[in-house]
Amino acid sequence: MFRRVELVRGHWDPNDAVGDFASQVPAAGGIATFVGKVRPDGDVEALELTHYEKLTLPGMEKLADEVAKRWQLEGLLILHRVGEMFPGEPIVCVSAAAKHRRAAIEAVDFAMDHLKSNSWFWKREKRAGVWAWIEPREQDHSDLARWKD
Amino acid sequence: MFRRVELVRGHWDPNDAVGDFASQVPAAGGIATFVGKVRPDGDVEALELTHYEKLTLPGMEKLADEVAKRWQLEGLLILHRVGEMFPGEPIVCVSAAAKHRRAAIEAVDFAMDHLKSNSWFWKREKRAGVWAWIEPREQDHSDLARWKD
Amino acid sequence: MPVTLVFLGKLADLAGVDQKQVEGPLDWQGLLDELHGPLGSAARQDRTRIAVNGEVLADKAALEAENGDEVALLPPVSGG
Amino acid sequence: MPVTLVFLGKLADLAGVDQKQVEGPLDWQGLLDELHGPLGSAARQDRTRIAVNGEVLADKAALEAENGDEVALLPPVSGG
Numbered sequence: 001m002f003r004r005v006e007l008v009r010g011h012w013d014p015n016d017a018v019g020d021f022a023s024q025v026p027a028a029g030g031i032a033t034f035v036g037k038v039r040p041d042g043d044v045e046a047l048e049l050t051h052y053e054k055l056t057l058p059g060m061e062k063l064a065d066e067v068a069k070r071w072q073l074e075g076l077l078i079l080h081r082v083g084e085m086f087p088g089e090p091i092v093c094v095s096a097a098a099k100h101r102r103a104a105i106e107a108v109d110f111a112m113d114h115l116k117s118n119s120w121f122w123k124r125e126k127r128a129g130v131w132a133w134i135e136p137r138e139q140d141h142s143d144l145a146r147w148k149d
Numbered sequence: 150m151f152r153r154v155e156l157v158r159g160h161w162d163p164n165d166a167v168g169d170f171a172s173q174v175p176a177a178g179g180i181a182t183f184v185g186k187v188r189p190d191g192d193v194e195a196l197e198l199t200h201y202e203k204l205t206l207p208g209m210e211k212l213a214d215e216v217a218k219r220w221q222l223e224g225l226l227i228l229h230r231v232g233e234m235f236p237g238e239p240i241v242c243v244s245a246a247a248k249h250r251r252a253a254i255e256a257v258d259f260a261m262d263h264l265k266s267n268s269w270f271w272k273r274e275k276r277a278g279v280w281a282w283i284e285p286r287e288q289d290h291s292d293l294a295r296w297k298d
Numbered sequence: 299m300p301v302t303l304v305f306l307g308k309l310a311d312l313a314g315v316d317q318k319q320v321e322g323p324l325d326w327q328g329l330l331d332e333l334h335g336p337l338g339s340a341a342r343q344d345r346t347r348i349a350v351n352g353e354v355l356a357d358k359a360a361l362e363a364e365n366g367d368e369v370a371l372l373p374p375v376s377g378g
Numbered sequence: 379m380p381v382t383l384v385f386l387g388k389l390a391d392l393a394g395v396d397q398k399q400v401e402g403p404l405d406w407q408g409l410l411d412e413l414h415g416p417l418g419s420a421a422r423q424d425r426t427r428i429a430v431n432g433e434v435l436a437d438k439a440a441l442e443a444e445n446g447d448e449v450a451l452l453p454p455v456s457g458g
Contacts, residue, residue: 015168022164022184026237029188032181034254035171039178052386052450054432088175101261102292105183109254116250122387123456133388134456143251201306201370203352271307272376282308283376 002075002097005064007057007082014093017079021095025075028097032104034112040087046126048084049091056082056120063119067096067111071103078111080121113143151224151246154213156206156231163242166228170244174224177246181253183261189236195275197233198240205231205269212268216260220245220252227260229270262292301363303332304370309346312337322365329361329369340373347372381443383412384450389426392417402445409441409449420453427452 002024014035022031038047051057060078067076075097081090092115096107123134151173163184171180187196200206213225224246230239241264245256272283301322305313313333320332329348333341340346348358349370355361363369381402385393393413400412409428413421420426428438429450435441443449 015164015171018167018182019164027189028186030183030185032183032257033167034179034181034250036179036250037177039248040176050387050390052384052429052452054448054450055429055434055452058432099188101183101185101265105254105258105261108181112250112254117455119455120386120452121455122453124387133391136454136456199307199310201304201349201372203368203370204349204354204372207352266375268375269306269372270375271373273307282311285374285376 001068001073003064003068004076005057005060005078006080007051007060008079009081009083012079012081012090014079014090017077017093018095021075021077021097025097027099028074028104029099030101030104031075031095031097032101032108033093033095034108035090036092036112038085038087038089038091043127044087044125045129046084046086047091048124048126048131049080049082050122050124051082052120059120060115063111063114066114067107070110071096071098071107073098073103073107076107076111078115080115080119082121110147113147117144150217150222152213152217153225154206154209154227155229156200156209157228158230158232161228161230161239163228163239166226166242167244170224170226170246174246176248177223177253178248179250179253180224180244180246181250181257182242182244183257184239185241185261187234187236187238187240192276193236193274194278195233195235196240197273197275197280198229198231199271199273200231201269208269209264212260212263215263216245216256219259220247220256222247222252222256225256225260227264229264229268231270259296262296266293299366301365302368303329304368305337306370307373307376309337309340309371309373312340322363322367324361324363324367324369326359326361341371345374379446381445382448383409384448385417386450387453387456389417389420389451389453392420402443402447404441404443404447404449406439406441421451425454 077095079093094111096104098104124131226244228242243257243260245253247253273280300319301324303318310316348355380399381404383398390396428435
């Protein structure tokens with residue numbers, strides 16, 4: 001299985017990454033992708049994602065292991081931006097290639113739920129020049145609960 | 150809501166289409182995408198998708214109406230190739246842009262299930278120089294049943 | 299201008315043509331009279347649908363086509 | 379080389395620094411003695427986790443760090 005799991009430290013284009021990924025998985029019948037962006041929500045001026053070197057990327061690798069174990073994939077791409085970014089900029093890109101459609105879509109869905117609520121990222125937003133840390137959201141925990149066996 | 154629903158008649162790059170689509174939905178927090186290709190399965194030499202002018206595209210438009218009614222989207226892209234194509238070539242691309250992740254992913258999942266089993270396409274494959282029509286698959290009907298209220 | 303019959307998918311193979319003109323008016327029995335052998339059997343199958351000018355009939359036995367109409371014979375879609 | 383404390387997320391704001399060196403060995407009580415005011419309260423919260431050299435402790439009260447170790451204080455991740 002082709003696999004690419006990385007932290008992205010500067011400006012990037014997830015669409016290019018997905019194009020490269022697609023060329024690596026010629027045997028796949030389908031590729032599902034999710035790209036998350038900094039929502040241009042009213043008054044958010046900037047967003048900063050902090051990570052912890054010793055946990056964040058290793059945690060993403062473990063997540064990739066689990067996704068690869070649960071679904072039969074031809075390829076898996078997990079890219080997550082860190083640092084300071086602005087509304088409209090991409091934060092995360094997950095892409096899964098599989099022989100069958102459902103496997104690809106479910107793998108992306110699962111990886112996104114876990115990246116969002118169970119990965120070592122701390123997020124703060126700047127509004128009106130003031131930074132504030134984002135607390136966990138209840139929605140993320142209910143998203144995650146969907147995958148409990 | 151931005152919306153693009155089309156039949157594609159020649160060679161195409163879904164990744165370019167998704168890139169264009171993304172630029173049309175600046176307010177979206179996330180974009181989910183599925184791209185289906187002609188599976189390079191052993192001995193399939195070519196695949197031909199027949200459509201019926203008076204039903205196929207109108208049916209895809211109706212499907213887009215239903216998706217837009219069920220989920221709050223910023224944009225919806227449904228592209229489906231017709232004609233003769235070869236293993237590895239893209240057949241279908243569905244992309245949904247939404248404020249929230251789950252809406253985008255579910256909209257794509259729903260649209261794919263309905264495109265695959267409930268749209269006016271007839272498919273035949275060429276193996277060892279001989280064309281044969283593809284019959285409906287049971288799996289498609291069970292995929293579709295997931296969405297019944 | 300007569301009624302145009304349009305054959306989709308494998309029905310085009312069975313008909314040997316994609317389209318055929320027949321004189322209207324055309325009802326369900328009249329259509330079956332035009333379709334011989336395996337093509338007639340395929341048309342009778344429950345899962346084969348009929349559309350008139352792009353409207354799929356709920357009950358194909360209710361077919362009533364006039365000259366100028368387009369009658370499409372639709373086998374089950376392929377899926378997958 | 380002493381123990382390195384690493385403060386993540388809002389704990390870095392409360393600490394006023396991202397990192398701090400303290401003399402080992404360091405157990406849970408020793409760590410709390412280093413963390414004053416709101417930082418100490420945040421560290422005590424159930425949802426704040428502790429990692430030693432990249433291994434998250436199941437029970438943070440079992441902390442046993444030696445000189446050279448890196449002890450990270452991890453508030454709840456942000457999600458969304």
